Structure formats: C-alpha cells, structure tokens
Amino acid sequence: MIFLLFVLASFVNDVVCSLFSFKFLLMSFTLFRFCCSFRRSLFCTANIFFPFHFFPLFVVVSFTDDPIMFLDPWNKMEHEDSYQLVSEPKYECLLFDVDDTLYPLRSGISAQCTKNIIDYMVEKLGIDEAKVPEMCVSLYKEYGTTMAGLRAIGYDFDYDDYHSFVHGRLPYELLKTDHVLRNLLHSLPVRKVIFSNANEAHVAKVLSRLGLEDCFDDIICFETVNPTRDSSVAQDNINAESARTLVVCKPFEEAYEQAFKIANINPQKTLFFDDSVRNLQTAKLMGLHTVWVGASHKTKAIDYALESIHNMKEALPELWEDVKPDVRISEKTAIEVRV
Numbered sequence: 001m002i003f004l005l006f007v008l009a010s011f012v013n014d015v016v017c018s019l020f021s022f023k024f025l026l027m028s029f030t031l032f033r034f035c036c037s038f039r040r041s042l043f044c045t046a047n048i049f050f051p052f053h054f055f056p057l058f059v060v061v062s063f064t065d066d067p068i069m070f071l072d073p074w075n076k077m078e079h080e081d082s083y084q085l086v087s088e089p090k091y092e093c094l095l096f097d098v099d100d101t102l103y104p105l106r107s108g109i110s111a112q113c114t115k116n117i118i119d120y121m122v123e124k125l126g127i128d129e130a131k132v133p134e135m136c137v138s139l140y141k142e143y144g145t146t147m148a149g150l151r152a153i154g155y156d157f158d159y160d161d162y163h164s165f166v167h168g169r170l171p172y173e174l175l176k177t178d179h180v181l182r183n184l185l186h187s188l189p190v191r192k193v194i195f196s197n198a199n200e201a202h203v204a205k206v207l208s209r210l211g212l213e214d215c216f217d218d219i220i221c222f223e224t225v226n227p228t229r230d231s232s233v234a235q236d237n238i239n240a241e242s243a244r245t246l247v248v249c250k251p252f253e254e255a256y257e258q259a260f261k262i263a264n265i266n267p268q269k270t271l272f273f274d275d276s277v278r279n280l281q282t283a284k285l286m287g288l289h290t291v292w293v294g295a296s297h298k299t300k301a302i303d304y305a306l307e308s309i310h311n312m313k314e315a316l317p318e319l320w321e322d323v324k325p326d327v328r329i330s331e332k333t334a335i336e337v338r339v
C-alpha cells in the first residue's frame, strides 16, 4: 500500500512539474526527468528525491524577472501588444497646428489672411503693390512667416498692430462648430496641445468658432514662444545670423525647442498634426511623429497622411486604445460599464 502511495505521489509530482515548465526552456529536460522518474518509481519502494523534483522550477522562477513569461510564455506572446500598450503608451501628447489643420483650406480663411497681409504691406509699410505677392512668397519661404521676414529685412512695425490688421479682420463667421472633431478630441485619452505660429487672439477665436475651446490642455502660440521679443530692437544690432530668429516660429528648430520646454513635451512620445510639409520635416528632425493633414499621400518625414482631420480615428485607431502608464490591467479582467 505504501509502495503504491509513493508511486502515485511521485507520478503526480512529475506530471505537475512537467505541466508548469512544459512551454519553456525546461520542456525537454523536464520531459526527460518525467520519463526517468516514472520508470524509477515503478521499481523503487520509495522515491526519497521527491522534493527535489521541484528544484529546477523553483530556481528559474526565483531568478527570472518575469514569472508570467516563464510559466505561460505562449499566452503572454499572444497578448504581447496588450502588455506593451498598457505598460508603455506610444504617445503621451498630441500636438496640433490650427490654421488649415483643424479646419480645411477650402474654408476661405487662409485666402483672406493672405489678402490682409498684402494690404498691410502696401497700406502700412508702403511697399510697392506690384512687388508684394512675390515678396510675400519669398519671405514666407525664407523666414517661416511673412511677418518674421518683414522684421528680418528691416521693416519696423508693432507685432500687435500687425496681428490685429491681418487676423482681426478675418471673416471668422466662415468657420462653423465642428461637432465631429469636437467629439473625436474629447474621446481621445491623450494630452492635447495647440502649436501655432498665429497670435493668441486668433487661436482663441478659431477654437471658439469651431467649438473646440475646451478640447486642449495647453496652447503654444506666437506670444508663448516670443515672450520677450521687442519689435523695437535696433536694426543696427541685427546681423544675418540673428535676423532669422528675430521672430521665433515654425518651421525653425528654436520654436520646437521652446514649445517642448514650455509645455513639457517629450518629442519621442508626441504625434504632431500640421498641414505644412516643411513644419513636419523639422518636426521629424526634432524627434516628433508626424501627421500631414490635408494630404492623401505620405512623403519624406511624414508618418501618416490624412485628407481631413476627421479621418483621425480611421488612420490612427491606436490613439483610442492608449491608456495611462503604470496602470497594469488585464483584458481578461476588464469590465465594460455603460453609463
């Protein structure tokens, strides 16, 4: 009877050991042990090494950093995405341009803005009307914005006066409440920040007209990255190097560096939405992930392309699956609650 009990106990022990380590590196070794031990149990009156059958399992579980991986590696690999998603979200922040990004180019706002800039250059700065269109384009290309270019080549004007003339007269009534975008932004479980070259009043007006004023956690705009810029800086003190940075703006690196610092943004964990390829190209160099809004194809330095900001969820469904770090949950134990 005792002999039979020992045989049975030894057999159960070996089966348990084999099952626990079956899926990992000890599989072959444990199977071998199981076969040998089973054979030995049949011919021995007592298996005095009974407790030591657990030793390999004890050693590996004790010294591994991830017992789940050891005990059930197949199941863990099957749900690898869930584990990574929970422990380390890809994005901590979403960064959005405003003009022609949160609303479409066809709204007519940008066209009117360009007209206002031309009028300002002619009426306020006395520039020859025939030269203004070409000058606008070249300054925009060289200095990031026409205003930054005008300042850099020596025109003296007040920034607030410029902004009130160019933006203050825009037909904001063309922008309507965007319920679709508002719902998308509110449903995103990620921090959202505005990053625009425009002045604060313009950004606030656009967000208000679109019904998005409560959708963002922070706003980085002209005043934010140019807090101490004095439009009355003596032109004599400006050299070629400093002219470019008289006004800090996209697409230049200084604007991104300041935005990261002010809003505490980790570029490697941030997705940047903008309609300007050059802004996105610098963004990519700075470590941001990039989304080209208003485009149907990707190009160099572009990670995603959206014809409309409304296509966010189709193109980037993972944004809605992201969860906060340091909260380990299991799909098996998640409970859906309808409210």
Ligand SMILES: [Mg+2]
Binding pocket: 097, 098, 099, 100, 101, 274, 275, 276
């Ligand atoms: Mg834009």
